[in-house]
Amino acid sequence: MLVVLGHPELSLYNNPTELAARTMVQRRKISYATQTKFGTKAWDVFMSLVATTRKLGVSFFEYMSDRILKIGHIPCWLLYIRHLQKLNMRYPEFL
Template sequence: MPFLEHLANKGVEIFDRQGVGLLAEAGLWGCIRYHGLVGDMVIISDDAGQFRVGNHALCWVHCERLLQKLMPTKAKEVRSLALVRDLVWRFYKALKIWKQKPSPQAIPAFRRRFDRIFKLRTGYDALDALLVRLHRRKAELLRVLERPEIPLNTNASENDLRSFVIRRKISGGTMSRDGRVARDTMFGLMKTCQKQGLSFYHYLGDRLGIHGKTIPPLAGLIAAKA
């Protein structure tokens, strides 16, 4: 346990699992950055703290979901919330259209439009406070203007994880570390086959030596498409 020994020598309480986990993640991210393994990769998240690292962008769907969670009690507040949500969705759709054919000339207009929406003051205190909070994250919400190739939401990655989560909820987890590794490996292969338009069962059959379709190595297929 060289890592735990190193922490102990530095005076860190190694039985503090949360603290050790935080330091381990920081060390891992530092190593990745030091070796230049991610380059200028953009990390898109729902604003969970553990993902707010590197070149970070915020998911627009989760941003709008914060508006959904507000509970207006007056007719005026209901109208104000409906107006803001409509403006946000229109802005989101405009960004999606812009992504298909990015135009640098349109970027200043998007930034001004963002300010007009998120600097609105409606008199509905909870909504106004949320707008102020979201305006502070302008750079992360508009990261797409600098990097048009990135998605505007985390839907694809959440869809990739959904089968893992469903399986975990049904089975309650695995009995051993080997079981967890086997489960994650098989799910990863299945998702990769789906994305490559391949039958996972044909892939398994080929790897197990069952006569049928010949499936080339997945790494080669991914590299060829890239």
């Protein structure tokens, strides 16, 4: 708890993390999980992308279209976060 005093950017609660985990469990129950390890890995990657785009305020559909069609309108996450930092905007606490 005292770590927060030295780092005010840290959150005092972990609700975003708990909500993300809860979303994963709900979707796994609905779809009856995956059939292979490859399917599980693919599921995890896409769920992570959905959560990241949501937290950064980027449309998941636009992000995937940008990557698949190689348009290049949406920068990689590292550049995107650095851009937010230069603008002194608060970026999501999970990053």
